[in-house]
Amino acid sequence: MHRITFLLYDGFQILDATGPAAVFEIAGDYGGAYAVTFASVAGGLVRSSGGLTVATVPLAEAKLCDTLIVPGAELAHERAADADLQRAVAEAAEAGRRVASVCSGAFVLAAAGVLEGRRAATHWLATAGLKRRHPGVRVDEDSIFVEDRGVWSSAGVLAGVDLALAMVGRDYGEAVARQTARKLVVYHRRPGGQSQHSALLEMVAPDNRFAPLLGWARERLDEPLPVERLAEQAALSVRQFTRAFTEATGVAPAKAVERLRVEAARAALETGAGTLDQVARQTGFGNPERMRRAFVKLTGRPPGAARLRAAPPRPPSRP
Secondary structure, eight states: OEEEEEEOOTTBOHHHHHHHHHHHHHHGGGTOOEEEEEEESSOEEEEBTTSOEEEEEEGGGGTTOSEEEEOOBTTHHHHTTOHHHHHHHHHHHHTTOEEEEOGGGHHHHHHTTTTTTSEEEOOGGGHHHHHHHOTTSEEESSBSEEEETTEEEEOSTTHHHHHHHHHHHHHHOHHHHHHHHHHHTOOTTOOTTSBSOOHHHHHOOTTSTTHHHHHHHHTTTTSOOOHHHHHHHTTSOHHHHHHHHHHHHSSOHHHHHHHHHHHHHHHHHHTTOSOHHHHHHHTTOOSHHHHHHHHHHHHSSOHHHHHHHSOOOOOOOOO
């Protein structure tokens, strides 16, 4: 039985705790064995940021857990100043427990000294603050979750589900994690190195007239997508389309397609979906050299770096 303890405090984000907790609960249907406990320093009812209260046991009763998870909060950097929270996290790490944070819970881990010299993830809106307050932490501004020498951290809210699924995969094997994700009706499973950002979302708002067109293009990246074809799909002349698209998105049509291709190729490489040559063909680059040039221009790194960002598989740990 693997014992998971969520360390709660006033104002915590409810989904940061309940999302991962649901993963561990469902994993029990497929061969995982988890006992989930909600604890706080003093025990009793703890109020979340949304007003929902959760009954907790005193942390002293849950100290022998195998994994300690700290959720985030709106003002996590202020909560992180609590000496009792810091002590609890530090003691768990020193005892060899697996320690993790969801979203801005990384501030609590950092304040406890657990992230010093380690790579860590947090919500993209909080990365600058984490860097400023804890310069010794190697903040990963892009990944949805990170594991560095037994300490795990994740990006915003639902990335905690991805982190929990990765833990299940590590503890009981990928088959259990896959079945768990399927029952939860979530994607199995976004690799930790996957970006928090979407090229499509960054280019257009949902109500933008060209959002459907970019969605259409993203489904056809392995096909030629010249401006003429895009203009035809948008029912505009090439000149009208180019002007209107650039005004609406801030980039020219060809650059937009290139960004979508890089995003799709990076996701494929992170999941080991094919060789560089195969991924280049599948995403419309045609050959690895064209893909390499696009990657370096847009990300500053070659395609091979995307594959290295994904955590290497490890044998299941003993529960």
